[in-house]
Every structure is written in C-alpha cells, then in structure tokens.
Amino acid sequence: MMAACIPLSAPDISEAEIAAVSAVLRTGRLSLGPELTAFETELAAYHGVNHAVAVSSGTAGLHLALLTLGVGEKDEVILPAFSFAAVANAVFQVRAKPILVEIDPATLNLDPAAVERAVSHRTRAIIAVHTFGVPAEMEAIRDLARHYKLALIEDSSEAIGASIGGRPAGSFGDLAILGFYPNKQITTGEGGAVLASSPAHAAHLRRLRNQGRDPTADWLDHAEPGYNYRLSELACALGRVQLRRIDEILALRRRAAERYDALLSEIRGLERPPLSLPGRNLSWFVYVVRLPKSADRNWVQAMLAGRGIATGRYFAPIHLQPAWLARNRAVNDYLALTESIAPRTLALPFFNRITAEQQQRVADALRESIAGAG
Ligand SMILES: Cc1ncc(COP(=O)(O)O)c(C=O)c1O
Known part of the structure; x- marks a missing residue:
C-alpha cells in the first residue's frame, strides 16, 4: 500500500479556532467589528508597536505601506532579488522601480553592503524581508536608511515571532508587513497586517484599506481614493486564536x-x-x-x-x-x-x-x- 502523501505545508486549526469563527457567524457582524479591533490591538501588543492595521493580504499591506510612505512614480525601492514576487509586484503597483540586490549567502537576507551600493538619487525606500523567518540585519539596514534618508519597510510576512537582540522583527521599520496565508506560522485564510508606530501612518493606512473613508465619516464619504483591503471579522477571529497559540x-x-x-x-x-x-x-x-x-x-x-x-x-x-x-x-x-x-x-x-x-x-x-x- 502506498504511504499517505506528505504536503509541503498544512494549517493547524484546532477546535478553538472553529469555535471562534462560528461565534462570529452567530453575531451577524461579519466586517469592521470588535474582532478586527481586538486583533489589531493584540498584534500591536505582540510586536511592541503602537498600531496594527489588518488588511486582506500581505501584498495589500505592502501596497498600502508604499502609498503611505509616499513612494510613487520615478522612485526606486531596494529589495532582495531572492524573495517572493509579491514584494516586487507591490513596488510596480505604485509605479516605482524595484532595485533588486544581492543577498548574504548565510542568511539569504539583504546584504547591507549591496544595499548601500544600490542607493541612488532616486532611491526612496528599502524593503527588508526576513526571509524564511530569519531576521535580516536590521540595525545595519536601519542605519543606512537613516543616513540616506530613506523610508524603511520590514517585510515580516515570513517571520512573526522572530527577534533581533530581543526586539521583535517588525518593530524596526517605519512600517512592517505581516502575512497570514495558510502556509504561514499563523493564518487567517487570506490576510495580512501593517505595523506602524506613527498615529498618522496608522490613520492613513486605515483610510486607504477602506475606500479612502475616514473611520468617523459617513459610508459614502471618501476623503481620498482608496481600496477594499479590509479583513473580515471571521478572519480576525481566526487570527486571534492563532496568535494566542x-x-x-x-x-x-x-x-x-x-x-x-x-x-x-x-x-x-x-x-x-x-x-x-x-x-x-x-x-x-x-x-x-x-x-x-x-x-x-x-x-x-x-x-x-x-x-x-x-x-x-x-x-x-x-x-x-x-x-x-x-x-x-x-x-x-x-x-x-x-x-x-x-x-x-x-x-x-x-x-x-x-x-x-x-x-x-x-x-x-x-x-x-x-x-x-x-
Ligand atoms: C516575503 C513575503 N512578502 C509578501 C508576501 C505576500 O503575502 P500574501 O500572499 O498574503 O499576499 C509573502 C507571501 O506569501 C511573502 O512570503
């Protein structure tokens, strides 16, 4: 008899997640409710940052992070060549140019010396990816970002729970991305989040993910063009139990x-x-x-x-x-x-x-x- 197949990845869903999602279904409130608020509060606390803004995917998070930091046409964004295509896709989405740079063979993460060589007068931002959950050299990369006055985005989609010198990955950049696809350490089915320290960044991210609406404004009032990158109450309830575990x-x-x-x-x-x-x-x-x-x-x-x-x-x-x-x-x-x-x-x-x-x-x-x- 042929042995059972071994998949590449598999989500770990316990009865607690099933109960939490069922409970949301019974409330009738499926979007923009208390699960979202609680999930965001818990994600921010876990990372020791002021704000977390939940979004519909890690890629959506990258897109909104770039927009929030003002990255756009004619700008260059430095990122590792050895990474998931979503990172470059998000840069193209804001019409900026990805500058793909070399990695450190030991960690498979951005090589800070290669980052520095890639800086030009057009560079606006660096995206440091914590590849496969191995933290990137954030101190050196943050020093470069400060020196050259560049925005710094951490892509922690693969690294929730990693830390550098005791400090959580995701707490170094101006903004950081989390991803909750089913192969990730914790999942919401589809989903992601952006971590932010600045209240202005968090407010802008919340507006952009919800069609440009201000949270206090009427549903049909839009302060600026935006997107539907919301994460449902079902997904947030699932994510909360996973984060607890x-x-x-x-x-x-x-x-x-x-x-x-x-x-x-x-x-x-x-x-x-x-x-x-x-x-x-x-x-x-x-x-x-x-x-x-x-x-x-x-x-x-x-x-x-x-x-x-x-x-x-x-x-x-x-x-x-x-x-x-x-x-x-x-x-x-x-x-x-x-x-x-x-x-x-x-x-x-x-x-x-x-x-x-x-x-x-x-x-x-x-x-x-x-x-x-x-
Ligand atoms: C490093 C990295 N960034 C971004 C993403 C995109 O996340 P998502 O698939 O949730 O859009 C992934 C995805 O899986 C990833 O590994």
Whole structure:
C-alpha cells in the first residue's frame, strides 16, 4: 500500500479556532467589528508597536505601506532579488522601480553592503524581508536608511515571532508587513497586517484599506481614493486564536526544524539552514535546504513526488521571472549569489504537526534521490 502523501505545508486549526469563527457567524457582524479591533490591538501588543492595521493580504499591506510612505512614480525601492514576487509586484503597483540586490549567502537576507551600493538619487525606500523567518540585519539596514534618508519597510510576512537582540522583527521599520496565508506560522485564510508606530501612518493606512473613508465619516464619504483591503471579522477571529497559540506553534516548528537538522546531517553536500544565529531568534516559516551542486533538482523533486512527498523551489530569483524579463531588464542585473543559490534550494514538507515518521520518510527519500541524482 502506498504511504499517505506528505504536503509541503498544512494549517493547524484546532477546535478553538472553529469555535471562534462560528461565534462570529452567530453575531451577524461579519466586517469592521470588535474582532478586527481586538486583533489589531493584540498584534500591536505582540510586536511592541503602537498600531496594527489588518488588511486582506500581505501584498495589500505592502501596497498600502508604499502609498503611505509616499513612494510613487520615478522612485526606486531596494529589495532582495531572492524573495517572493509579491514584494516586487507591490513596488510596480505604485509605479516605482524595484532595485533588486544581492543577498548574504548565510542568511539569504539583504546584504547591507549591496544595499548601500544600490542607493541612488532616486532611491526612496528599502524593503527588508526576513526571509524564511530569519531576521535580516536590521540595525545595519536601519542605519543606512537613516543616513540616506530613506523610508524603511520590514517585510515580516515570513517571520512573526522572530527577534533581533530581543526586539521583535517588525518593530524596526517605519512600517512592517505581516502575512497570514495558510502556509504561514499563523493564518487567517487570506490576510495580512501593517505595523506602524506613527498615529498618522496608522490613520492613513486605515483610510486607504477602506475606500479612502475616514473611520468617523459617513459610508459614502471618501476623503481620498482608496481600496477594499479590509479583513473580515471571521478572519480576525481566526487570527486571534492563532496568535494566542503562537508560542506553542513556534515551539512545534522549532522542534520539527531540529529533527530535520539531525536527520539530514549525514547527507553529503547537502546544506541545511542555520538552527540559530548570534543575537537573533528565528521563527520557522519553511525548511529550505540547498542541494549538493552535482544534484539535479528536477530529478530530486520528481523522485520525492513519486513517493508522495511534496517539495517547493523557494525562491526563483525575482529578476529572472518571465514577468520581469519581459520588462527588458528594467529591474535586473546579474546577481551571482542569488543566481547560484536559488536553483539549489528545496523546501521540504514543514508544518506544526509533521511527525517524526514523516520527517524520517522525507530524509530517506532525499538521501536516496540525491545519491541517484548526480
Ligand atoms: C516575503 C513575503 N512578502 C509578501 C508576501 C505576500 O503575502 P500574501 O500572499 O498574503 O499576499 C509573502 C507571501 O506569501 C511573502 O512570503
């Protein structure tokens, strides 16, 4: 009999989440109600910031953050080339130009020296992504932002619960983004949030997410053009329970990462992600290994798929995506590190409730497929 499939990710929904969402359904209030207010208050408190503005996705959050910081046409925004396309998409959405820069091979995050080299007279903002839940070098990047008078956005979509020197990721930038897609550490189905310290930023974000309305104004009065990026009461109720469980969730994910680290340590040439970094606390979003240089990733993926094991290519460099290539190299350069690392990455099944047996199966299949994939 074929063993059951192991997915790449899986949300962890307990009876408490189901009860909370059902309770909202019974109230009849499905949008802009007490769950939204409470979720925002709890998210802000968790990150030690003054405000959190919940939105319909992480991408919506990035879009609103750029608008709120005044980024627009002819501006340049610096971001890592090794990241999820949403980050570049949001920059295009405000008609600015993404400047994709090189990463630090150890952390896969923005290399501050590469950021500094990319600054020009058009640069308006830096988006520092905490890739895979590993905190970026926020002190150095914040110093650069201050020195060159640039806005700083932290993309913490993959890193809720991470910290740097004891300070939460998401509390360093002018604004920070959270994402709650079902593969994330906590989920609202679809959803996201923007963290802000400034009350003016928070007020502007709230207006923009709700068709440009002032919260106190009539439903049909619009102070400025805006969007429908609201997050429903159902989603907020779900997110509140997940946030309440976050310590348990992060501990489960850390344990799964530690198990993989031990299981995979003997595969020659396979590079494992760091389990810890000095002064930083990691939040495990995905478990991404780098295959030996000699291995054929397509072959490895096909072998694992044949055994019912899902894997992912995290990430393809943004500047090599057909979407950006079609822009006639408007955004790219040759980025040696990103281009050499990205084709070797492989995300393994990773979720709160992955069992030791499932991880053993993944490790065995990976070992065998690498041996046959040279
Ligand atoms: C780094 C990063 N930024 C932004 C996003 C976009 O979030 P969403 O999928 O909620 O729009 C993601 C997504 O998954 C992400 O990994």
